[in-house]
Amino acid sequence: MTIQSWRLRDRYYRLLGSKCEDCGDEFFPPVYRCRGCGSERVKDKQMPQTGKIITYTKLHETLPGFEAQAPFFLALVRLENGAKVLTQLVDSPDELVKTGAKVRATVRRARVDGESGQITYGYKFIVAS
Amino acid sequence: MAKSKVYIASAGLTKIGDHWGKSLPDLAVEASRMALKGAPRVKPQQILVGNMFSAIGAGQEHLGALLASALGLSGIPAFKVEAACSSGGSAFNLGYSLVKCGAIDSALVVGVEKMRDLEPEEVSQALSMAESAEYTQFVGATFAALNGLLARYYMEQMNVSRDELSSIPVIDHANAVTAEHAQFRKAITADVVSRSSMIADPLRLFDCAPVGDGAAAVLLVNEKAASGARKAMTEVLGGQVSTAEFSLYERDDMLDFKATRHAFRGAMQRAGLSPKKLDLLEVHDAFSVVGALSLEAMGFSKKGMGARDAKEGKYSRGSDLPINTFGGLKARGHPVGATGMYQIVEAHMQLTDRAGENQVEGARYAATQNIGGVDSTSAVHVFGRAS
Ligand SMILES: [Zn+2]
Numbered sequence: 001m002t003i004q005s006w007r008l009r010d011r012y013y014r015l016l017g018s019k020c021e022d023c024g025d026e027f028f029p030p031v032y033r034c035r036g037c038g039s040e041r042v043k044d045k046q047m048p049q050t051g052k053i054i055t056y057t058k059l060h061e062t063l064p065g066f067e068a069q070a071p072f073f074l075a076l077v078r079l080e081n082g083a084k085v086l087t088q089l090v091d092s093p094d095e096l097v098k099t100g101a102k103v104r105a106t107v108r109r110a111r112v113d114g115e116s117g118q119i120t121y122g123y124k125f126i127v128a129s
Numbered sequence: 130m131a132k133s134k135v136y137i138a139s140a141g142l143t144k145i146g147d148h149w150g151k152s153l154p155d156l157a158v159e160a161s162r163m164a165l166k167g168a169p170r171v172k173p174q175q176i177l178v179g180n181m182f183s184a185i186g187a188g189q190e191h192l193g194a195l196l197a198s199a200l201g202l203s204g205i206p207a208f209k210v211e212a213a214c215s216s217g218g219s220a221f222n223l224g225y226s227l228v229k230c231g232a233i234d235s236a237l238v239v240g241v242e243k244m245r246d247l248e249p250e251e252v253s254q255a256l257s258m259a260e261s262a263e264y265t266q267f268v269g270a271t272f273a274a275l276n277g278l279l280a281r282y283y284m285e286q287m288n289v290s291r292d293e294l295s296s297i298p299v300i301d302h303a304n305a306v307t308a309e310h311a312q313f314r315k316a317i318t319a320d321v322v323s324r325s326s327m328i329a330d331p332l333r334l335f336d337c338a339p340v341g342d343g344a345a346a347v348l349l350v351n352e353k354a355a356s357g358a359r360k361a362m363t364e365v366l367g368g369q370v371s372t373a374e375f376s377l378y379e380r381d382d383m384l385d386f387k388a389t390r391h392a393f394r395g396a397m398q399r400a401g402l403s404p405k406k407l408d409l410l411e412v413h414d415a416f417s418v419v420g421a422l423s424l425e426a427m428g429f430s431k432k433g434m435g436a437r438d439a440k441e442g443k444y445s446r447g448s449d450l451p452i453n454t455f456g457g458l459k460a461r462g463h464p465v466g467a468t469g470m471y472q473i474v475e476a477h478m479q480l481t482d483r484a485g486e487n488q489v490e491g492a493r494y495a496a497t498q499n500i501g502g503v504d505s506t507s508a509v510h511v512f513g514r515a516s
Contacts, residue, residue, distance in 0.1 A: 020172050029264040035259060035379065055285070057277030058330040059269070063257060064250045067268040070488075074274050074329075076378055077232065084378045099285055121266060 003108075005120040010044075012122035013107055017083055019045035028083040035114050049077035049105040050128075056089070056097055065111040077125055085123070092127035102128040133351040135228045135365040136515055138235075138358035139167020140474040143223075145312040145462030146344035147245050149326035152320070153187040158199050159243040162343035164237065165200070168348050170357035174233040178239035179220030182255040183209075183464035186243050194225055196239065205311075213259035215370075216240065216343070217469025218499030218508025222370045224349050225510070229365075235321050240470030241344035252340055256326040256465070259502045261376050272472030273337055273416070274376055280418040282383055284331065287433030289421075291331070295322035296440035296488035297420040297452075298335050298459045299413075304446060305456025307486035313463030319440075322417075327443035336417040338463035345470035345476065361481040361515075366494075367399030377503050384433075388424035388507035389498060391467060393427040404428060408492040409479055410444075411472035412452045413500040413507075423498055424452075427509075436465055440509075446489075453489050454479060469499030469508055476512045 008124040010016040015053040015116050021043060025036035033040045036113055066072070069077035072091035075097070089097060103125040141163020151159070165173075178368035188194070193207030210220035217240030219381055224236035228279065244252055257265065258270040265275070283289055299319055305311035317335065323358070333514045350358055371391035374380045380387070387484040397404055404427070414420025421435030430438045430449060438444065444452040455461045455475050459470060476495040492514075499508045 004263070005267075011263075012267070017504065029261070035374070055278045055282035057274050057281060057332070058327075058352075059251065059271060059274050059277075060327050060329070061271065061273070062248065063269055063271055067250075069269070072269070074268065074270055074278065075277055086268055086270060086376075086378050088264060099281075112438050118416060120267075124268075 015049070015085070015105060015123050016044050016077045017040040017047045017049040026081045028074050028079070030067055046067045047083055048080040051077040051085070051103055053099055053103060054078050054084065055099060065113055066110070075103070075125065077103055089125045090126055092126045096127040103126055133229065133231060133475050136350050136362040136503050137365065137477045138348045138350045138355060138362050139164050140347045140422060140477050142296070142310055142345040142471060142474050143343050144310045144474065145274045145341040145464055146387040148342040153183055153189060153241060153243040154199055155342035156196060156243065156293065156342060157196050157239050160241070160273060160346040161196065161237060161239050164246050164348045168350070168358040170352055171348060171354050173202065173237035173348060174205055175224065175240045176202065176205065176234060177220040177224045177225060179217035179470060180209055180211045181213055181240070182258070183213060184228055185251070186247055192448045200382040211376055212506045213501030213504045214465045215469055215499045215501030215508045216466035218445045218497065218510065219370055221469060221471070221507065221510065222368050222475055225365050225368050226272050228349050234351050236349045237346060238470065239344060239346040240467035242464035242466040243342045244464060245341045245342050245368045250498070265376060267400050273329040273332060275320055276416040276418060277332045279377060279383060279503060280332050280336070280416065283418050283422065286384065288335050289433065289436050291323050292319045293419050293436040293440045294421070294476065295319035296415050296436055297417050298322050300439060301405050301414065301453050301457040301459040302456055304487065305460030308455035308461060311456040311460055312339055313460045334418060338415045338458035341462040341464050343462060343464040343467050343471070345467055345474045346474045347470070347473060363477040363480045364513045366511045367396045368400060368515045369395030369399065369505065370508045371395065372506050373504055375502065375505050384422060384506040387427040388504045389423050389500065389509070390398060392509040393498065396509040402494060406451060406494050407496050409454050409495045410450055410452045410487045411454070411475055411497040412457060413498050414453065414457050415463055419500065422478065423500070427498065433497060451489055454489060469497070472497035472499060473510060475507070480512055480514045
């Protein structure tokens with residue numbers, strides 16, 4: 001996980017996704033080819049930092065490395081450019097988490113590796129109250 | 130392409146559950162020996178092993194050669210086929226294709242998984258590998274969480290109630306009561322589902338298939354090799370594996386199970402059969418919402434109606450199209466890489482009148498649908514009573 005998260009740090013810290021140079025569609029996570037028009041002319045593009053919740057769930061059982069955060073909300077967010085991001089929600093009280101709620105991006109501690117103690121950081125979203 | 134007919138000459142399976150005293154090779158050998166014993170004059174020319182996480186679960190890879198050696202079949206080609214929870218159905222598809230096109234006369238296909246040796250969070254970690262490590266595991270999404278997101282979306286978009294969603298697990302448990310190899314042989318009500326503990330809101334414990342150990346195997350033969358087999362075979366009429374955008378969030382319409390839609394259509398076309406002809410269907414209901422969306426993708430229910438139709442009795446025992454006749458993933462059990470092979474063995478049992486109390490009277494045609502990921506891969510096969 002260590003080298004992987006270093007390699008992906010721009011993706012994880014800045015929400016760096018892809019923009020298609022032919023049709024203009026934008027994607028996160030980044031793509032190898034445009035899912036809209038099939039073009040392979042895609043380049044890096046930072047995603048907008050705000051969007052709306054499409055759907056969400058509250059996890060009661062987690063993956064190793066996320067135990068301390070449980071239970072937590074996981075949401076699928078549609079950003080203002082149409083790209084979709086799967087993300088954790090933080091600092092968001094239960095009563096504000098609902099379909100259609102506005103959210104904004106932030107950077108937080110993502111996961112603590114049990115064996116090495118390595119901490120990785122990445123994007124999370126907050127419901128705008 | 131040669132057009133030999135392909136048959137399941139014989140089959141074997143273990144009960145699903147806690148096999149504390151048996152290893153992954155023990156289970157694979159047990160199911161394989163049963164299948165081989167059913168057609169003693171047939172020598173398989175190839176072995177295909179469907180398995181998802183033997184490396185994590187048992188510290189073991191290289192299952193093809195391992196099983197060939199253990200069965201005294203060293204020398205023949207043998208492979209492990211991995212496609213997450215559709216590993217079993219995918220391995221079968223490969224074996225069927227090789228026999229169908231004339232490359233080989235016979236194949237042993239085995240699905241095996243050992244899940245109960247792992248701690249719950251290790252199982253979650255292993256299952257999450259069916260999805261993107263870089264963007265799904267990274268945010269802490271378990272496999273159940275992705276299905277929880279999907280379940281909420283389905284319920285909100287299609288106005289599906291909690292009771293309706295519970296109806297497929299209820300059918301599964303009712304059918305498993307008389308199924309000898311099933312993991313949970315106890316009937317439940319919708320109320321039990323909706324009061325079970327929360328896993329990934331709105332999905333509760335009884336919306337989710339359990340963790341278990343098991344293996345299931347078949348011996349596939351062409352017409353030439355079939356002369357060495359006993360009577361009561363099942364004909365494999367058609368099959369197809371399809372894939373879709375890998376992750377749920379990469380799809381324009383998350384409620385459209387495209388891989389299943391394409392695989393089902395292709396398999397039925399190859400079989401030359403109208404879906405109306407099917408007498409039973411084994412559906413991949415790893416989560417209640419997945420069962421509902423699968424029934425919709427295959428066209429048996431209209432969009433948004435899968436769970437509602439199940440509640441109305443459309444898929445119950447005694448209906449025109451009973452599903453999950455031995456309990457489905459929820460009650461028969463879901464040893465992930467083996468599940469597709471369990472479905473296929475169950476179709477074979479139905480079409481050769483070996484289903485005991487679970488027999489669908491006069492069943493002539495059956496189909497099985499086996500998903501990997503959240504419908505990232507789907508393997509569908511169609512079977513008929515051998516004439
Ligand atoms: Zn494009």
